[in-house]
Amino acid sequence: MYSKKKKLEKPDVCKICRDGENLLCCDTCSRLFHGDCHLPPVQTERRPWSCTFCRIKKSSGSQQCHKESEVLARPMGPEEQLKCEFLLLEIYCHSDNDCSEKMSHDNYTPEIFECMKNLKMLNEIGKKLREQWYPNVEGFMRDMRLIFQNHRAFNKCKDLFLLGITLEKKFEKNFTEVFAIQEIK
Structure with a gap:
């Protein structure tokens, strides 16, 4: 007998967009x-x-710790590119799913429209990463932080506002960990 939760899960879906068909599996x-x-x-x-x-x-592995200003000034080499791609994918995995789930309940409120604009901005950042448009880590971080700043400024819906704050905290935590940023006390 299947539980209700088991029925709702989609096992063969893309980790990013949560859709199926023509999927590639990581080896x-x-x-x-x-x-x-x-x-x-x-x-x-x-x-x-x-x-x-x-x-x-x-x-x-064990990375040497750096100040945030040093990391932001780094040229966008292959290692930095990989780390920025990871940070963006992590946000995609959470924001698209949560925003879509909220959309089905609230039916396109102005807040959902703002949320969707932010997702489009994420797509633009992804495009810039694919095209290696960012000369350094700072450009990527500036664009990502702008999305969160806009989300705080324009989202009045409590649930979506809190979702944005949660995503921002997760993003900043991942940034600190992935780039081995030393906390200044």
């Missing part, structure tokens, strides 16, 4: 993605293939 873990949802986009001829989540986990 290191069990995560599934559409080629274009993943950052960087999956090159199907490249086998074996590890997703960004697995690549970050593998590369996150």
